[in-house]
Amino acid sequence: MQVDKNIYKPLKAKLTEVIDESPLIKTFVLVPEEDFAFKTGQFIELSVDGIGEAPFTPSSSPVITDKLEVTVMKTGYVTEFMHNLKPGVYMGIRGPYGRGYPVENFFGKEVLILGGGCGLAPIRSLLYALEHIQDKLEKVILCYGSKTAADCIYKPLFNRLNQIEKFTAYRTVDKPEEGWDGSVGVATTLLDKVKVNISNSVAVICGPPVMMKFGTIRILEMGYRDEQIYLSMEKNMSCGLGKCGHCMMGEFFVCKDGPVFTYNELKYTPDIWK
Amino acid sequence: MQYKSITKEEWDKALEQLLSLHDVFASVTSEFGQDYEPIRPASISGITYNKPRPATSLKNFFLPVRENVTGVRASEKPRIIIGIPNCDIEGLSLLDEIYLDKDFNDPFYRKRRENTLLVASDCFGIAEHCHCLSYGIKPWSSGIADLAVISLNGTIILRVISEKGEDFIKKIPVSSSSVVQDMLTAVEKEHSSTEVLLTEANKGLPDYNETGRIVREAKKGIWEKYSAKCVSCGACATICPTCTCFLLIDKPGFEKVKQLDACQYPGFERVAGGEDSLSDLHNRFRNRYMCKYVWKPQKFQSVACTGCGRCIEACIGKINKNELFMEFV
Numbered sequence: 337m338q339v340d341k342n343i344y345k346p347l348k349a350k351l352t353e354v355i356d357e358s359p360l361i362k363t364f365v366l367v368p369e370e371d372f373a374f375k376t377g378q379f380i381e382l383s384v385d386g387i388g389e390a391p392f393t394p395s396s397s398p399v400i401t402d403k404l405e406v407t408v409m410k411t412g413y414v415t416e417f418m419h420n421l422k423p424g425v426y427m428g429i430r431g432p433y434g435r436g437y438p439v440e441n442f443f444g445k446e447v448l449i450l451g452g453g454c455g456l457a458p459i460r461s462l463l464y465a466l467e468h469i470q471d472k473l474e475k476v477i478l479c480y481g482s483k484t485a486a487d488c489i490y491k492p493l494f495n496r497l498n499q500i501e502k503f504t505a506y507r508t509v510d511k512p513e514e515g516w517d518g519s520v521g522v523a524t525t526l527l528d529k530v531k532v533n534i535s536n537s538v539a540v541i542c543g544p545p546v547m548m549k550f551g552t553i554r555i556l557e558m559g560y561r562d563e564q565i566y567l568s569m570e571k572n573m574s575c576g577l578g579k580c581g582h583c584m585m586g587e588f589f590v591c592k593d594g595p596v597f598t599y600n601e602l603k604y605t606p607d608i609w610k
Numbered sequence: 611m612q613y614k615s616i617t618k619e620e621w622d623k624a625l626e627q628l629l630s631l632h633d634v635f636a637s638v639t640s641e642f643g644q645d646y647e648p649i650r651p652a653s654i655s656g657i658t659y660n661k662p663r664p665a666t667s668l669k670n671f672f673l674p675v676r677e678n679v680t681g682v683r684a685s686e687k688p689r690i691i692i693g694i695p696n697c698d699i700e701g702l703s704l705l706d707e708i709y710l711d712k713d714f715n716d717p718f719y720r721k722r723r724e725n726t727l728l729v730a731s732d733c734f735g736i737a738e739h740c741h742c743l744s745y746g747i748k749p750w751s752s753g754i755a756d757l758a759v760i761s762l763n764g765t766i767i768l769r770v771i772s773e774k775g776e777d778f779i780k781k782i783p784v785s786s787s788s789v790v791q792d793m794l795t796a797v798e799k800e801h802s803s804t805e806v807l808l809t810e811a812n813k814g815l816p817d818y819n820e821t822g823r824i825v826r827e828a829k830k831g832i833w834e835k836y837s838a839k840c841v842s843c844g845a846c847a848t849i850c851p852t853c854t855c856f857l858l859i860d861k862p863g864f865e866k867v868k869q870l871d872a873c874q875y876p877g878f879e880r881v882a883g884g885e886d887s888l889s890d891l892h893n894r895f896r897n898r899y900m901c902k903y904v905w906k907p908q909k910f911q912s913v914a915c916t917g918c919g920r921c922i923e924a925c926i927g928k929i930n931k932n933e934l935f936m937e938f939v
Contacts, residue, residue: 341717343715343716344866346680385863385864386861386862388860411882572878574857577716579709580855581854581855581856582879584901610887
């Protein structure tokens with residue numbers, strides 16, 4: 337317990353680069369004033385000075401501590417301000433908060449990752465973490481869906497992953513445009529392609545609520561047990577400290593008890609997909 | 611439990627002397643009712659002892675409605691709060707679990723807790739809607755507070771609860787020999803009478819655990835019926851000794867202002883994308899009871915409703931939660 341630390345005070349971080357990922361999504365490269373370590377899947381509260389803050393899971397590698405990347409979809413008041421920021425300004429960071437992916441539980445296993453939309457942001461961080469420990473894994477399969485090809489973020493990531501022996505990455509789009517010769521359909525349709533040894537596998541799901549819901553149903557149908565499925569939940573995490581009450585989901589504070597839960601932990605909690 | 615006594619006159623004099631070095635607050639009854647008020651020499655004689663209960667709860671002393679939580683706080687005088695009913699003292703127990711937890715210790719709350727001497731007051735008699743005993747809380751304090759005060763026939767009897775309380779009474783001219791058995795018998799008699807009154811007034815009211823079952827199993831129609839008169843004003847949560855939800859508001863210079871919030875306000879759970887699991891009034895209404903009687907008990911040791919009854923008193927829609935629970939017992 338850090339008694340003298342002010343848990344509400346943000347650490348300043350310089351915005352050094354803004355990367356356009358898709359029409360609505362940008363990645364912010366931040367250099368904090370102090371080294372900032374996080375575990376993959378944990379989240380931070382990122383603030384625009386004097387405007388507001390919002391929770392995001394960093395999309396960069398947890399191995400790197402002198403800078404971090406946060407991928408932000410323009411969705412509301414605060415994120416709109418973020419999208420207008422130019423390199424050189426300072427942002428605020430609080431955290432890291434919550435329980436990330438327990439990658440040590442993935443050792444010796446096949447990791448199936450199902451992602452949609454901006455859910456690829458936390459997944460990219462997880463992929464970096466898994467790449468770092470690839471010797472300890474059997475294989476890693478990514479199934480990712482976006483609305484259109486233009487909405488797909490981190491496009492170079494897919495080729496790079498497919499060059500790693502143990503990694504396979506699949507992409508699909510809901511609405512194909514002219515010239516698209518890849519898979520068409522929602523992210524779960526890609527699951528038909530994958531070959532996994534389910535008894536020695538874990539599944540990770542991260543994406544918009546509707547994808548989380550149907551993704552979980554599909555993964556359960558494949559034969560995964562409740563405790564093999566890891567969900568990254570999204571709520572209105574305001575304080576990040578398990579105090580303010582905004583992210584309560586049943587008895588859980590998503591900010592402190594999550595954001596990563598096994599489906600086993602949540603299966604009796606009502607309204608988890610809202 | 612150790613008891614000490616002091617004449618009421620000497621106690622008032624001792625309080626007057628303490629005013630120079632302490633901020634003293636106490637339960638005071640005025641033309642506007644009974645509430646915690648700052649004490650000045652002239653108001654010492656107006657302190658209300660052993661009467662339930664101040665209109666507002668104790669939590670505001672530790673969790674102000676609004677405060678800057680990033681600025682440097684000026685050092686404050688030590689505080690003494692006198693006349694706290696046990697429902698408020700027990701409410702603090704849950705706040706301690708939340709704000710002094712091992713992972714994230716709130717420095718503002720902690721400093722205030724350390725800086726405050728809690729002088730509880732045994733309740734002799736009950737107020738309308740008091741139901742502490744139904745939830746296993748006695749109408750007098752034996753823990754968490756530092757001292758408990760009883761005013762009896764011109765004598766102030768102090769029950770010493772904590773070391774801090776013991777240190778405090780060393781500073782005032784108390785006597786332990788003068789607490790005679792007759793006095794303690796009189797106090798016990800008051801305790802018993804108050805318990806009888808509470809039991810009589812709350813016949814048929816389910817206990818805390820049973821209330822949890824009722825809340826968990828209650829169907830949508832029940833919440834729709836009882837929330838029909840709710841206007842989402844949040845008075846129930848504002849007045850509650852254990853409701854502590856808050857918002858962090860950003861100010862220039864990366865400053866944060868922490869402001870009490872309530873799950874009864876529309877938009878409490880709304881996320882930027884527009885999803886809001888509490889958008890329906892009956893869901894918000896249910897949420898507060900689920901939090902108090904189902905979810906918090908799964909997470910914390912302390913009860914999340916201490917039976918003070920203030921939420922019933924404060925409701926402008928005259929919603930009485932106890933009527934709901936008694937209907938489904």
